[in-house]
Amino acid sequence: MTPLTLTVQGAARIELEPERALVRFTIGADGPERAPVVAAVTASLTAVGAMLGDRHDAETGPVLAWSADQVSVTSQRPWTNDGSQAPLVHRASATGRATLTADPAAVADLVDALAAHDTVTIDTLEWSLTDARLAAARAEARTLAVGDALGAAQVLAAAVGRSEVMAVALADPGMLDGSTPGPRPMPRVEKAMAMAMDSGGAGFSLRPQPIVIEVAVDARFSA
Secondary structure (H helix, E strand, C coil): CCCCEEEEEEEEEEEECCCEEEEEEEEEEEECCHHHHHHHHHHHHHHHHHHHHHHECCCCCCEEEEEECCCEEEEECCECCCCCECCCEEEEEEEEEEEEECCHHHHHHHHHHHHCCCCEEEEEEEEECCHHHHHHHHHHHHHHHHHHHHHHHHHHHHHCCCCCCEEEEEECCCCCCCCCCCCCCCCEEECEECCEECCCCCCEECCCCCEEEEEEEEEEEEC
16 A cells, blocks of 8 residues: 555643733832932832841742843933924933732732832733743643644544554754755744733732643654
8 A cells, every 4th residue: 555645733732820920110209310210229229128128038928030121311302393303301210020920819909019119110920930830841742743743643644544643854844855944843832911901090910821832743654
């Protein structure tokens, strides 16, 4: 019997609960005088640093790590609607980030504490996995994708009366035929980002969404 070649693609999707939360924030103020805006941002940066330090524990959290840049100052004369330049405006700012355990209550508490400062803006909140869990999940997704490809090949083989299939080649999408693609495709990871004011206006309602990992694999079988 002439061997039958089957070329299929398998896919897998895994959803996992987040393990980490990353909060990025900016401390900023502007005004006509340089010294007051620098003082305001410096004072806020000191207060925020103390607050994060009180919550910091590299092993148990809630703040696992945090950092903040030094205060920087820019000055410019904004243009007005009539084409003239307004008086000089000075802006002082510093950016920071904090990595937390994925405890919604602890994250909400930190976001509230940061937002209590008039000079602080919450830029993003991102939920993610630890590196070890992400690597394990990617490996699991690849295994499931290969199993999905095998199942598809077995269905095709059975449809034409073949009972056994044997893997001949496995590859990331686009690499099966020996082509030379661009950068090697990686499993797709969707990091959840969610931050919204609750309906009552009291604090933040933080809704961590599952982390989604999607993997596809091209496969060739002989039946």
